[in-house]
Amino acid sequence: MPKNNLFLQKFGTLVLASTSPRRAQLLRQVGFEFDVYPSHVDEDFDHRDPVTVAQLLAERKAMEIAKSMQDRIVLAADTIVVLDEHILNKPADHADARRMLTMLSGRTHQVYTGFCLIRLSDDRKLIDIERTDVTFRRLTNEEIDSYIADGTCYDKAGSYGIQDASAIFVERIDGDFYNVVGLPITKIYSRLNQYFV
Numbered sequence: 001m002p003k004n005n006l007f008l009q010k011f012g013t014l015v016l017a018s019t020s021p022r023r024a025q026l027l028r029q030v031g032f033e034f035d036v037y038p039s040h041v042d043e044d045f046d047h048r049d050p051v052t053v054a055q056l057l058a059e060r061k062a063m064e065i066a067k068s069m070q071d072r073i074v075l076a077a078d079t080i081v082v083l084d085e086h087i088l089n090k091p092a093d094h095a096d097a098r099r100m101l102t103m104l105s106g107r108t109h110q111v112y113t114g115f116c117l118i119r120l121s122d123d124r125k126l127i128d129i130e131r132t133d134v135t136f137r138r139l140t141n142e143e144i145d146s147y148i149a150d151g152t153c154y155d156k157a158g159s160y161g162i163q164d165a166s167a168i169f170v171e172r173i174d175g176d177f178y179n180v181v182g183l184p185i186t187k188i189y190s191r192l193n194q195y196f197v
Contacts, residue, residue, distance in 0.1 A: 007030075007031055007032050007033065008033050010192075010197055011032075011073055011192055011196060011197075012033075012072060012073065013033045013034060013035060013072065014032055014034040014035075014074075014075055015035055015069050015072050015073065015074040015075065016034045016036050016037070016075055016076075017061045017074055017075065017076035018036070018039070018061070019038040020077075020182055022161070022182040022183075023182045023183050024036060026181060026183045026185050027185075030189070034075075037069070037074075039061035039062075039076060040064070041057070041060040041061050041064055048085075048087075050080045050082045050085075050110070050112050051114070053078070053080060053087065054080045054112045054129060055078075055114035055116070055127050057078035057114065058076045058078045058114040059076070059125075059127050060076075061078065062076035062117070062125075066118045066119070066120050067120070070119075071119070074116075074117070075116070075117055076116050077115040077116075077182065078113065079157055079179075079180075080113075080157055081109060081110070081111055081157045082109060082110045082111075083104060083109040083110075088103075088109075088159070089157055090154065090156060090157055090159075091153060091159045096159070097154070097159040098144055100158055101139060101144045101147070101159050102144060104136045104158065105136055105139040105144075106136060106137065106138040106139070107136060108133055108134065108135040108136075109133070109134055109135075109136075109158070110132070110133055111131070111132045111134055111179060112129055112131050113129065113179050113182065113183065113184055114128070114129045115127070115129075115130075115183070115184070117188070117195070117196065124195055126195050128191060130175070130176055130184035130187050131175060132174065132176050132179045132180050133173070133174040133175055134162070134170060134172075135171045135173075136169045136171060137169060137170075137171040143168075147165055147169075150165065153166075162180045162181060
């Protein structure tokens, strides 16, 4: 897809502090020009509040990269899946993925994406969060095992990617679909216009 010249004129070439192919695809889809510089921050966190965790991890990721990219806008994000106030991280193995998907079956959970936009040259930094409620229909053991078998669940918080085969698990979404994919792209664009033009 061709780059959006308006985005380039307004924001320059962004820096995406993430290796997530889904985040890169969303930015590319709407026409942002960007370079990828993955951050390597420790994602282990003692804090239990998902909003705090998502925002602080996004800020840490952005700050790490921004130190060497002071004139450019750096975007970092962290997506967290929460059920009954428990954070569901990326699964460790098949059994862990099965446990999470069984917990999510027939229930509503929350997906939070914290994001940080930062440009150190003019001391601009914004940290924000988006929440989306996702309801799964009741899943059979066969459906869960079949989904896990293709291996795509292992790099995703909560053991699923709404944009892949698990789309058939979703009964209802309240909020931003793209937030569940990994970037609340409309809110990010809005914040860029408010704070970085």
